[in-house]
Amino acid sequence: MVEHTRVQYQEELEQLEASALGGLDLVSAALSRTLEAIEHQDVELAQLVVADDDRIDGRYLEVHQSLIALLATQSPVATDLRLISALLHVLKNVERMGDQCVNVCKLIPLSGNEPPADKEMVKNILTMGNQSRTLINQAKRSFEDRNVEMARDLVRQDDVVDNLNRECFHLALAIGDDADKREWAMTMLLAARAIERIGDNAVDIGEQVAFVVTGLFREFEDASHPGG
Amino acid sequence: MAEPGSAAPRTRLATAGAKATTQAMLRDQPRRDVIRNTAFAGLLLLAVSIALAGLIALLVQAFIKGAPALSTDLITNPPSSIYPEKAGFRTAILGSLELIAGVILFVVPVGVGAAIYLEEYADKTRWWNRMIEVNIQNLAAVPSIIYGILGLAFIVRGPLDLGFILIAGSLTLALLVLPMVIIAAREAIRAVPDSIRQGSLALGATKWQTVRSQVLPASIPGIATGVILAVSRALGETAPLLLVGATVFVTFDPTPFSDYSALPVQIFNYAVQPQDEFQALAAAGIILMLVVLLAMNSFAIWLRNRYEQRW
Amino acid sequence: MTQDESRTGTGREAREAAAERAAIAVRPDEFHHSEAGSGAREKVFELKGIDVRYSGVAAVKGISMDIHRKDVTALIGPSGCGKSTLLRCLNRMNDLIPNAEVQGELLYHGEDLYGPTVDPVQVRKLIGMVFQKPNPFPKSIYDNVAFGPRILGRKDDLDATVEHALRGAALWEEVKDRLEDNAFGLSGGQQQRLCIARCIAVEPDVILMDEPCSALDPISTGKIEDLMIALKDEFSIVIVTHNMQQAARVSDRTAFLMVELDADEQNRWGRLVEYDDTEKIFTNPADQRTEDYVSGKVG
Numbered sequence: 006m007v008e009h010t011r012v013q014y015q016e017e018l019e020q021l022e023a024s025a026l027g028g029l030d031l032v033s034a035a036l037s038r039t040l041e042a043i044e045h046q047d048v049e050l051a052q053l054v055v056a057d058d059d060r061i062d063g064r065y066l067e068v069h070q071s072l073i074a075l076l077a078t079q080s081p082v083a084t085d086l087r088l089i090s091a092l093l094h095v096l097k098n099v100e101r102m103g104d105q106c107v108n109v110c111k112l113i114p115l116s117g118n119e120p121p122a123d124k125e126m127v128k129n130i131l132t133m134g135n136q137s138r139t140l141i142n143q144a145k146r147s148f149e150d151r152n153v154e155m156a157r158d159l160v161r162q163d164d165v166v167d168n169l170n171r172e173c174f175h176l177a178l179a180i181g182d183d184a185d186k187r188e189w190a191m192t193m194l195l196a197a198r199a200i201e202r203i204g205d206n207a208v209d210i211g212e213q214v215a216f217v218v219t220g221l222f223r224e225f226e227d228a229s230h231p232g233g
Numbered sequence: 234m235a236e237p238g239s240a241a242p243r244t245r246l247a248t249a250g251a252k253a254t255t256q257a258m259l260r261d262q263p264r265r266d267v268i269r270n271t272a273f274a275g276l277l278l279l280a281v282s283i284a285l286a287g288l289i290a291l292l293v294q295a296f297i298k299g300a301p302a303l304s305t306d307l308i309t310n311p312p313s314s315i316y317p318e319k320a321g322f323r324t325a326i327l328g329s330l331e332l333i334a335g336v337i338l339f340v341v342p343v344g345v346g347a348a349i350y351l352e353e354y355a356d357k358t359r360w361w362n363r364m365i366e367v368n369i370q371n372l373a374a375v376p377s378i379i380y381g382i383l384g385l386a387f388i389v390r391g392p393l394d395l396g397f398i399l400i401a402g403s404l405t406l407a408l409l410v411l412p413m414v415i416i417a418a419r420e421a422i423r424a425v426p427d428s429i430r431q432g433s434l435a436l437g438a439t440k441w442q443t444v445r446s447q448v449l450p451a452s453i454p455g456i457a458t459g460v461i462l463a464v465s466r467a468l469g470e471t472a473p474l475l476l477v478g479a480t481v482f483v484t485f486d487p488t489p490f491s492d493y494s495a496l497p498v499q500i501f502n503y504a505v506q507p508q509d510e511f512q513a514l515a516a517a518g519i520i521l522m523l524v525v526l527l528a529m530n531s532f533a534i535w536l537r538n539r540y541e542q543r544w
Numbered sequence: 545m546t547q548d549e550s551r552t553g554t555g556r557e558a559r560e561a562a563a564e565r566a567a568i569a570v571r572p573d574e575f576h577h578s579e580a581g582s583g584a585r586e587k588v589f590e591l592k593g594i595d596v597r598y599s600g601v602a603a604v605k606g607i608s609m610d611i612h613r614k615d616v617t618a619l620i621g622p623s624g625c626g627k628s629t630l631l632r633c634l635n636r637m638n639d640l641i642p643n644a645e646v647q648g649e650l651l652y653h654g655e656d657l658y659g660p661t662v663d664p665v666q667v668r669k670l671i672g673m674v675f676q677k678p679n680p681f682p683k684s685i686y687d688n689v690a691f692g693p694r695i696l697g698r699k700d701d702l703d704a705t706v707e708h709a710l711r712g713a714a715l716w717e718e719v720k721d722r723l724e725d726n727a728f729g730l731s732g733g734q735q736q737r738l739c740i741a742r743c744i745a746v747e748p749d750v751i752l753m754d755e756p757c758s759a760l761d762p763i764s765t766g767k768i769e770d771l772m773i774a775l776k777d778e779f780s781i782v783i784v785t786h787n788m789q790q791a792a793r794v795s796d797r798t799a800f801l802m803v804e805l806d807a808d809e810q811n812r813w814g815r816l817v818e819y820d821d822t823e824k825i826f827t828n829p830a831d832q833r834t835e836d837y838v839s840g841k842v843g
Contacts, residue, residue, distance in 0.1 A: 010763065010766030010769070010770050011769065013770070074823045074826075078792035078826050079792065428677060431673075431675065431679070432679040433681070433691070435637060435668055435743075436668065436692040436743065436746050437746060438665070451681075
């Protein structure tokens with residue numbers, strides 16, 4: 006039987022991990038609402054997402070503060086130290102993803118009340134969003150399970166988002182000469198770009214999973230870092 | 234950077250040189266040192282041999298002389314100045330035992346009490362406490378005959394006026410060994426580390442509870458050892474007893490309030506008789522006494538080794 | 545270089561050296577003391593301008609702080625800063641040292657601990673102490689724990705008291721089958737937990753710990769630290785430690801003491817520099833000297 010000491014510290018660290026990863030649930034919910042707001046051109050819902058981002062920021066500040074205190078008082082080393090470092094990264098990613106949702110939601114009123122929406126492009130963006138949400142959930146699970154394979158798989162999943170993003174660009178180019186339509190398409194391109202960044206953040210979390218487990222930090226191979 | 238191949242032989246050479254030096258250092262003890270060491274060890278051995286030779290000579294002589302007289306009669310028969318073949322040490326042995334019992338009864342409470350006071354309660358910054366300490370050290374070195382005179386003046390006559398009875402002898406011997414007991418008990422008490430006292434006091438124990446429940450139990454082996462050694466000294470003392478009335482010739486079993494004799498006094502008495510038979514008797518008495526003393530000292534050593542607390 | 549220049553040169557060096565010494569010594573007028581977020585807490589001790597002197601020589605000066613109930617309060621600082629001296633004031637263990645005197649006001653639950661009618665023996669029943677080196681009595685494990693209750697006359701159900709205390713000190717499982725064995729047969733860490741059990745058995749209000757882990761290996765230290773965290777549900781704990789990280793790990797509030805020198809550097813004494821929530825002390829101390837000490841830059 007192994008006797009464990011420093012029980013309270015271990016419990017505290019587990020709780021902080023749960024809180025930090027819980028931030029991903031908040032982001033996932035925010036993204037769902039964001040997508041709904043895009044689909045239905047719901048300005049009020051979009052405003053709710055913007056207001057609700059304070060909760061994500063609050064979580065960020067709270068857990069960040071506690072992690073710093075834990076670093077200062079418990080002098081963690083080895084896996085614990087990597088975990089805390091990774092959690093600080095994850096928190097930053099959470100906060101960034103929340104901000105990206107806010108960015109998207111702020112675009113919705115700009116596109117007007119009855120926008121000349123291109124069905125295919127909206128569908129494309131919604132698919133991107135849903136795929137990004139899957140990425141967020143997968144990132145969270147891989148972190149919880151310390152599953153490096155699942156974390157690496159995020160790169161492949163993210164490729165889908167990237168491809169959809171490029172497609173959006175082509176759709177925007179092909180949208181024609183109507184000024185209103187072009188303006189709408191430009192706005193939607195910005196939204197697509199923000200959602201694509203959310204996917205990248207999820208991949209970054211996957212990199213942190215690999216760091217916690219292996220102790221090596223390496224960016225996963227993706228479009229900007231082709232395999233070698 | 235140099236080629237590994239060129240560097241290696243030089244390193245090997247250096248290593249070989251260092252090895253030779255080390256070996257030389259390890260082996261070559263200077264001759265002068267060897268001689269000195271041996272000579273000194275020889276001197277020490279000589280000192281030990283002289284001490285041992287004295288003891289062995291005493292034992293051998295006592296055994297050769299006393300062997301014929303050794304029998305149980307020696308213990309069971311009262312003394313006689315006329316019939317050496319019937320004479321024994323019975324009353325002297327009883328007298329010694331009673332004397333010793335009296336010494337223990339007196340010296341343990343007083344000696345341990347004094348030691349506790351000096352170690353635990355006395356404020357060492359006060360001049361009178363320092364004076365008491367110095368004087369106890371001095372008293373231990375006072376010749377025993379002085380105690381005999383003291384006993385005669387203050388116990389047999391003088392204030393106590395007990396007369397020449399066994400208790401008077403006990404008290405005199407007790408005074409003689411009291412400093413020894415106090416010193417031994419103080420050392421035993423001092424050996425109990427302060428952390429034990431602090432631990433006890435920090436639990437809300439009073440000073441007396443601390444002394445009684447922690448310090449004394451922990452120092453009992455040391456105190457007991459000191460008491461036994463002191464008693465074995467009292468057992469061997471002759472001079473003061475001669476002054477306070479240990480008569481040489483007691484034919485009845487002594488009581489605390491009667492005349493009395495003691496083993497060493499009886500041996501002295503037999504030894505000064507002109508007849509060879511009495512000389513043999515004295516030698517047998519010496520053997521008897523040596524056996525008792527050795528037994529007591531061995532017990533003290535055993536006690537110390539068995540129960541001595543290692544802190 | 546001329547004569548003059550060389551003289552000014554040495555003069556400057558001397559000034560710099562003096563400034564360096566002054567930087568190490570504490571400036572008495574500055575003291576950071578935050579009561580933020582602790583105003584409503586029940587106070588066990590209130591220290592108001594405590595000075596402790598040995599034969600007239602000050603060991604600590606002007607200590608004012610409140611120690612709260614059911615907190616672990618840590619006293620840290622370099623050697624010679626008087627943290628142990630201060631701790632021993634709290635249960636009048638300093639009384640045992642000849643010529644030690646405590647000045648200033650020291651309230652325990654509002655009562656003057658050094659009042660004329662206060663019996664130090666009674667004080668120590670309420671305020672127990674665990675020492676630097678484990679000091680079990682040379683008796684059985686059982687008798688070690690039972691000693692306190694026995695002298696207090698609490699002899700009913702002694703077995704239950706002993707078991708409760710040993711469980712409280714997380715030692716029961718390890719010793720329950722050998723309660724009659726001599727306590728000296730235990731390991732250092734077990735001995736120290738036995739000393740804590742011995743202290744708990746008296747059911748004190750406060751437990752003072754004077755560097756309780758300095759003689760122990762890291763695993764034993766970890767166990768004692770866990771124990772402290774568990775014990776604060778029931779007791780108020782004040783711990784002196786030279787191990788800053790230990791203070792960081794176990795304490796709720798931390799007091800940092802420093803050595804202060806007088807003008808001619810003949811005398812030195814301890815002075816409280818900063819007293820605050822442990823988290824604050826170790827993440828964002830108010831005083832630069834605290835920061836330098838906890839980050840290991842001076843001390």
